[in-house]
Amino acid sequence: MRSKKAIEEAIRTKLNHTLDLPLRDQLLARALREQGQSQETEPALNRSAIRRMIMKNSIVKLGIAAVVVAVVGVGIAEFLGTGSTSGTLWAQVAKNVETSRGVIFRARDTGSRDPNDAWPNGYEIRWRSPAISRTDKYRGGQMYRTYYFNYDAKTAIALNHNPKHCYQEALSDERAQRLRAEGWTDPQGLINLCRSVEHHALGQKTIDGVLCEGIEATGPDGSTGRLWVGVETGYPVLMEIEGVNGRNVRFTATMDQFRWNVDLSAEGVELSIPAD
């Protein structure tokens, strides 16, 4: 007799349906198009109102530099008035992140139990710059999917590598402009996220031979996020998120192997669509 637990496990792990590839990509392409159209049809009145509000807001007038500094504002706040030199470090991190030409890093996550889950054999390599966003997805050491957004060329591409399928989408001027203007580091989002949760300093530790200083934030659901930055380089080295979902299954997300301030063009970020 199979136990109740075995039956639950069978439903969780074995009952999985996946969209076939052509439909999978067509649907994503349609969804991206719908998302773009829904934003372009936003009433002009609303946009004007938002713009007026922004221009009247003195904090926003400080400009993007101040906003990016605030990305690690949580870290700075931890050390202000304590006589610690850590505040200087976090300010340097903010400056470095803001002026970095581009970054490449590895991302991994686990917890969904989906057979297509990247963990433990898969990962993503993410490329980010003010003009380009690219994500290469790997499983078993093989790249199987790439998402590419070029805000200069106003292009969005989804590419399956095996079997080969490619879908290309044009970004409107407005959408490409807005995406670029939002800033590739998404500073406001990080600020909002960090400030909405409890946080504390983690002190120092060595990661892959690099002396780092860390900060940890805890979400209302008990999940935690940790950011470690290199003391000497002033760049983020490791980001981790972990927690427990509603089924008491632990999930983790890890971003590491950062390469900051790289010229993505020189690294071959451009996505060439194969002829076949």
Add this chain to the structure above:
Amino acid sequence: MLEDEWLKWKLRRGSPEALARVYEKYIDALLTLAMGLLGNRATAEDVVQDVFLSFARSAKGLRSRGSLRSYLATGVLNRVRDRRRQLHRQTVSIESVDEPVCRSAGPDQVAVLAEQIARLDLAVAELPQEQREVVLLRLKMDLKFRDIAHLQQTSVNTVLGRYRYGVDRLRSLLNSEMEP
């Protein structure tokens, strides 16, 4: 989950990358949920397409509270109920179960996996609708019982009972057939 909160924040700002990430993360679970509730692949695909396209159109207005997973599962559930109201209940047979695709499996494993999934599909299709919803929302979408109770507009105790009866029924249906 922090990642979902982050994705919601980006979606409200129109990030296509966030939409692609949500798609990758949830589309197969949503299809499995729709398949389990409807027992028909073509209709399930239609439902999932409706849900995701609607999600893409409305993502900018996502509320900061509430889970992304629950939001999408609710979309599937509501559309499945609409379809069921429109159509006669479709019974599922082994011939009508489309061959599932498991891209993480090697070619030699596909046939075995496909048979296992077909048997699970058939067993799930045997459950009364309310039990089927609870079992799938819990096991495939990781929803909390209290969230499922809210969706079914009933008490948590009733949902727990439906879950228990549903899993017991699956157990009796699958016990003699399933591979470990």
